[in-house]
Amino acid sequence: MKNPIPTKTLTLLCSMALFGLLTPATSSAQTYTWSNAAGGEWTNTANWTPSTNYARSLTGVEALFGDFAGAGNNIAVTMANISGLGAQTVSFSGDDNYTLGATSGAGKLRLAGTTQLVSATGSGAHTINSPLTFGIQSSSSAVVATISNASSGVLTINRLEGVGSGGADHQLVVTGSGNTVFNTGVVNPGAQVFSVDVVKSGAGTLTFNSNPGAAINQGITIDAGAVVLGAASTHTGGTTVNDGGRLVVGAANAIDAAGLTLNSGGTLQLGNAGSGSVTGTISNNGTVTFDFTFGTTVTNLI
Numbered sequence: 016m017k018n019p020i021p022t023k024t025l026t027l028l029c030s031m032a033l034f035g036l037l038t039p040a041t042s043s044a045q046t047y048t049w050s051n052a053a054g055g056e057w058t059n060t061a062n063w064t065p066s067t068n069y070a071r072s073l074t075g076v077e078a079l080f081g082d083f084a085g086a087g088n089n090i091a092v093t094m095a096n097i098s099g100l101g102a103q104t105v106s107f108s109g110d111d112n113y114t115l116g117a118t119s120g121a122g123k124l125r126l127a128g129t130t131q132l133v134s135a136t137g138s139g140a141h142t143i144n145s146p147l148t149f150g151i152q153s154s155s156s157a158v159v160a161t162i163s164n165a166s167s168g169v170l171t172i173n174r175l176e177g178v179g180s181g182g183a184d185h186q187l188v189v190t191g192s193g194n195t196v197f198n199t200g201v202v203n204p205g206a207q208v209f210s211v212d213v214v215k216s217g218a219g220t221l222t223f224n225s226n227p228g229a230a231i232n233q234g235i236t237i238d239a240g241a242v243v244l245g246a247a248s249t250h251t252g253g254t255t256v257n258d259g260g261r262l263v264v265g266a267a268n269a270i271d272a273a274g275l276t277l278n279s280g281g282t283l284q285l286g287n288a289g290s291g292s293v294t295g296t297i298s299n300n301g302t303v304t305f306d307f308t309f310g311t312t313v314t315n316l317i
Contacts, residue, residue, distance in 0.1 A: 044075040047102075049092070051083065057094045057115075057122070072101035072125035082109035082137075090114070094122035094145045101125035101148075107135040112168065116145030123148050123176070131160040133170075135193065140168030146202075148176045150209055155181030164193035164219060171196045177230050179209030184233070190217035197221070200228030200250070212252065215242050215260065226250075234273070237262055237281070244269035256281030274298065 047070040053061035060066045070078035078101070083090070088111045094100055101124050107113055115124060124145045126133070131149050135141055149160035158179070164170040175197055177185060189195055200223055201211050212233030215221050222243040227235065227250040234252030235242060237260030247268040254270055256262045258280025264270060275297045277283055282304040283297070 044077075046077040046079055048079045048081065049090075051090060055091055055093050057092055057100055058097070069100075070102045071099050072127045074103050074128040076102040076127065077104040077106060078102040079106045079108065080111075080113050080141075081107075082111050087111065091117070093117055094124065096122040098123075099125070100145075101127060103128040103130075104132045104134070106132075107137070107139055107141050107166065107170075109137040110139050112140045114142045114144060116143065118144055121145040126160060127151075129156055129158050131158060132163065133161070134163040135166040135168075135170050135191075138167045140166070140170075142171045142173065144173050146174040146176050146204070147172050148178055148204075149187065150178040150183060150185055150207075152178045153180050155179065155183045157183055158185045159188065160185065161188040161190065162195060163189075163217070164191040164195045166191075166193045169194050169196060171198065173198045174202060175199055176202045176204045177209055177211055178204065178207050181208060183209040185209055185211045186214060187211055188214045188216065189221045190215075190219075192218045194220045194222070196224060197227075198224045200226050200248075201230040202228060203230050212236065214238065215240055223248075248273075256283065 047063040047065070047068070050062055050064050053059045056062065058069050060069050063069050070076055090111055091114045094116045100122050103126065105124070116122065122145055124143060125148045133147070150158050162170070170193065179185060187201070209230070210233050211231050213231055213235045215235070215237045216239045218240050220241040220243060223245055225246045227244065227248050229249045229251065231250035232252050235250065235254045237256045239259045241261040241263055243263040243265055245265045247266055248270065251273050253273045253276060254262060255276045255278065257278045261282040261284060262275070263284045275283070277297065
C-alpha cells in the first residue's frame with residue numbers, strides 16, 4: 016500500500032492549485048492612448064491614458080493616437096531626443112491629423128519586437144518627422160515591419176531607418192488602401208549590418224521621393240497597388256512586379272543594374288511627369304502592360 020499524502024500537505028497543494036486558477040496571467044501588453052492633456056511632449060506622462068507612464072519602445076506596447084472633440088484637428092507631438100521612445104505598434108485612428116516630431120532631427124520613434132506595426136485608419140493625414148526606426152539594435156533577429164495605411168489621408172514618413180547586426184534579414188511590408196510617402200529610402204544610420212526586402216501589397220500607392228537606398232539589398236516586390244520611384248536608385252536585389260502590381264518610374268535611373276522583372280499581369284509605367292528611364296535589364300515573363308503615356312521608349316527588353 017502506498018503511503019497516503021499527509022492532510023496538511025494535501026491542503027497546501029489544493030490551495031496552491033486554486034491560487035493558480037484564480038490568479039490572472041501576467042502580460043506586458045499595454046496600450047497608451049494620447050490625450051494631449053499637457054501640451055504635446057511624448058515623454059510627459061500626463062499626455063497619455065493611463066498617465067502612469069509614456070509609450071516606450073517595448074514589446075507589447077501600443078501608442079494610440081485617436082480623435083479629440085471635433086474632427087480634423089491638427090495635433091503636433093514633440094519628441095525629446097532620448098532613447099526608448101516608441102512602441103511595438105503605433106496606431107492612428109479617426110479624422111485628426113497628427114505630426115510626430117517637430118523636425119526630422121527630433122528624437123527617434125523606435126519600433127520594438129520582431130513584428131512591428133504602424134497603422135492608420137479613418138481620414139486623417141499623418142506625418143512622422145522623427146526618424147522611424149525598425150529592426151532591433153545590435154541584434155541578428157529578423158523583423159517584419161508593416162506600415163498599413165487604410166486612411167483616406169496620406170501617411171508621410173520623412174526618415175526611415177533600419178537597424179540590426181549579424182546580417183539580420185528584415186522585411187518591410189507596405190499595405191492598405193491609402194497612400195504612403197517615404198521622403199527618404201531605408202537609411203542605415205551607422206555601422207549596422209542588416210538586409211531588407213520591401214513588399215508592396217494593398218490598393219494604395221507607395222512613393223519614394225528619394226533613393227530607396229542600398230539597404231534594400233533583397234529587392235522590391237510589388238504584389239498590388241503601385242510603387243512610384245521618384246529618384247535615381249541604388250537599391251540592389253532588383254524589382255519585381257507581379258499580377259495586379261504597377262511600377263511607376265518617375266526619374267532617370269530609377270531602375271539601374273539591379274534590373275526589373277515584369278510577371279504576367281504586372282504593369283510598368285515609364286514617366287509620370289514626362290521623364291523616367293530604366294537602364295537595367297527588363298525581364299518579361301508573360302502578358303504584361305507597358306504604359307507609355309509620356310512617349311518614353313524601352314530598350315534591352317528580354
